[in-house]
Amino acid sequence: MAIDKSSFVPPYYQLAQILERQIRLGEYRPGEALPSEAELSEKYGLSRMTVRRSLSQLARAGLIRTERGKGTFVSRPELDRAVFVMEEFHKEVAARGLTSSVRLLEARLVPAPERAAGKLQVPVGTKVLYIRRSLLAGGEPLAYDRKYLRYDRGRPILENELQYQALPDMVEKHAAALPVSSKMILQVTSLNDEEARALRVAPGSPAFLLEQVLLAGDGRPVGWGWCLYRGDRYQLTSVHTVI
Numbered sequence: 001m002a003i004d005k006s007s008f009v010p011p012y013y014q015l016a017q018i019l020e021r022q023i024r025l026g027e028y029r030p031g032e033a034l035p036s037e038a039e040l041s042e043k044y045g046l047s048r049m050t051v052r053r054s055l056s057q058l059a060r061a062g063l064i065r066t067e068r069g070k071g072t073f074v075s076r077p078e079l080d081r082a083v084f085v086m087e088e089f090h091k092e093v094a095a096r097g098l099t100s101s102v103r104l105l106e107a108r109l110v111p112a113p114e115r116a117a118g119k120l121q122v123p124v125g126t127k128v129l130y131i132r133r134s135l136l137a138g139g140e141p142l143a144y145d146r147k148y149l150r151y152d153r154g155r156p157i158l159e160n161e162l163q164y165q166a167l168p169d170m171v172e173k174h175a176a177a178l179p180v181s182s183k184m185i186l187q188v189t190s191l192n193d194e195e196a197r198a199l200r201v202a203p204g205s206p207a208f209l210l211e212q213v214l215l216a217g218d219g220r221p222v223g224w225g226w227c228l229y230r231g232d233r234y235q236l237t238s239v240h241t242v243i
Contacts, residue, residue, distance in 0.1 A: 015054040034072045098138040105132040116148040119224035144198040147225030185211045206231030
């Protein structure tokens with residue numbers, strides 16, 4: 001994509017948009033180096049000062065970072081977060097003085113069932129990565145996690161990453177595009193027999209259900225799943241100020 005120097009849109013802004021699109025579509029992945037200022041200047045026919053201004057704009061947006069003497073690298077984008085996200089689970093458990101762990105129950109390639117195919121916008125039967133995990137505190141299961149991910153055949157499944165990574169990290173590893181935004185829905189449900197066995201409670205017990213969809217820069221869903229949290233171990237608290 002070339003810079004249109006006859007456009008009313010400033011060249012630095014055009015370049016920033018080009019690079020942002022490439023990042024969001026996964027052409028440059030987190031931790032990967034961007035071309036140098038000199039290379040970008042030559043490729044797009046712009047001055048080094050103009051290129052530097054484009055990169056500064058991307059840095060302010062949190063898409064890239066500069067390491068002195070090394071170059072400019074793609075940053076890991078901040079996704080929507082909630083207290084129920086996996087990283088926060090580990091922090092919360094540690095705050096209670098307990099040891100957290102993740103037990104991998106299943107990880108395999110499966111034909112996408114109808115609901116998962118609809119969420120991921122792929123044909124029914126497309127091969128996707130299906131994962132089931134149990135999140136434990138002090139050896140007691142507090143959450144039951146299930147995910148479907150678009151799968152890139154060029155990236156092997158490693159058990160250790162499935163045991164310790166959260167959904168955004170797994171999608172980044174196994175999907176063809178970088179996840180840049182997240183949509184989450186929280187609701188209350190009751191556990192069926194399978195879910196109750198995983199959480200070691202009685203069937204019909206209450207639970208919080210957190211559904212999460214991860215989207216690539218072009219709006220395409222690249223990961224979908226839901227995690228159940230025991231209702232007898234969690235509560236939802238809202239704090240507001242009365243003026």
